[in-house]
Amino acid sequence: MRIAVYGCGGVGGYFGGRLAQIGQDVTFIARKESLTALRSQGLKVGSIAGDFSIDKIKVTNNPAEVGVVDYVLCCVKTWQVPAAARAMKPMVGEETLVVPLQNGVEAPYQLGEVLDPANVLGGLCAIVAFQAGPGHIKHSGGNPLVRFGHLDNHADPRINTLSEVFNHCSGVKSSIPEDIIVAMWQKFMLITPWSGLGAVSRAPLGILLEQPETRELLTEATEEIYRLGLARGIALPDDSVAKTIAMLEGIPPNSTTSMQRDLVRGRPSELDAQNGAVVRLASEVDVATPVNRFFLYGLRSLELRARGALSFNRRSSSR
Numbered sequence: 001m002r003i004a005v006y007g008c009g010g011v012g013g014y015f016g017g018r019l020a021q022i023g024q025d026v027t028f029i030a031r032k033e034s035l036t037a038l039r040s041q042g043l044k045v046g047s048i049a050g051d052f053s054i055d056k057i058k059v060t061n062n063p064a065e066v067g068v069v070d071y072v073l074c075c076v077k078t079w080q081v082p083a084a085a086r087a088m089k090p091m092v093g094e095e096t097l098v099v100p101l102q103n104g105v106e107a108p109y110q111l112g113e114v115l116d117p118a119n120v121l122g123g124l125c126a127i128v129a130f131q132a133g134p135g136h137i138k139h140s141g142g143n144p145l146v147r148f149g150h151l152d153n154h155a156d157p158r159i160n161t162l163s164e165v166f167n168h169c170s171g172v173k174s175s176i177p178e179d180i181i182v183a184m185w186q187k188f189m190l191i192t193p194w195s196g197l198g199a200v201s202r203a204p205l206g207i208l209l210e211q212p213e214t215r216e217l218l219t220e221a222t223e224e225i226y227r228l229g230l231a232r233g234i235a236l237p238d239d240s241v242a243k244t245i246a247m248l249e250g251i252p253p254n255s256t257t258s259m260q261r262d263l264v265r266g267r268p269s270e271l272d273a274q275n276g277a278v279v280r281l282a283s284e285v286d287v288a289t290p291v292n293r294f295f296l297y298g299l300r301s302l303e304l305r306a307r308g309a310l311s312f313n314r315r316s317s318s319r
Helices: 010-021 032-041 077-086 107-114 155-168 179-203 203-212 213-231 238-251 258-264 275-285 291-304
Strands: 002-006 025-029 043-047 052-054 057-058 069-074 094-099 122-133 136-149 173-175
Touching: 002 010, 010 025, 010 043, 010 052, 010 069, 010 122, 010 136, 010 155, 025 043, 032 057, 069 077, 069 155, 077 094, 077 107, 094 107, 094 122, 094 155, 094 213, 122 179, 136 155, 136 179, 179 238, 179 258, 179 275, 179 291, 203 213, 203 238, 213 238, 213 275, 213 291, 258 291, 275 291
Parallel strands: 002 025, 002 069, 025 057, 043 136, 069 094, 136 173
Antiparallel strands: 043 052, 122 136
């Protein structure tokens, strides 16, 4: 089995590393400092499920060198998906399956605009992980999980095979949901309110849940996405909001999201694919999303500054 991992941040580095650890033929597509570090030092992963390192790994910045593979794990940031889709074409043959592991609900459709939609799955992952440095991944929370399937949920032995391989990885669980789109929206309900509120407040998850005011905002933002999903025909269960809050309560209280960390550090984030997507998709079905809209509009200036479209000082002057 040949697997390409496109992107070597927290998600790609961790799950790709676990696959390589059990002897799968994994090639990482990386760039800049990550490419240099992986070539010279290999991959190092610090994990609450057990540290590991791989001294020699396959890595390149040129997908054409890799050729056609069985699976591509798309692990770039959401705004990088269209460019990644174009670049990964040499690795995608007639039988290749592309598994997007982004936050949000739009990545499969963005991939399908460039690649043959028959090659593209829906997918999601759950993990608190980040790039501590080039070639160095830190897994600090969450029980690593991957889920994927065809968007119309038809059976496919290739999906079963990949899920079985993931389940042989130390500390990783994989399953094939009955409805992958519902599963993606359930993840969307969990990550998006947390990302927006965490970025606005700059507080970790435990504080957001502990303080009555932020807990109320978190719940209201989750309810907005639930109503949006129903309006768009997503068969979300009646208890989705309660289960989402319960799942958040099971995450380590010091956890933050990648979007929150990126905005705090002045880096481009997934704001448009998370709270932005809520507002954008809601406008198409006339659903009110005032809390998510506040998160989006309140954070947009930071996003524009991170992308070089706006300039202002980090600290305002005082008199």
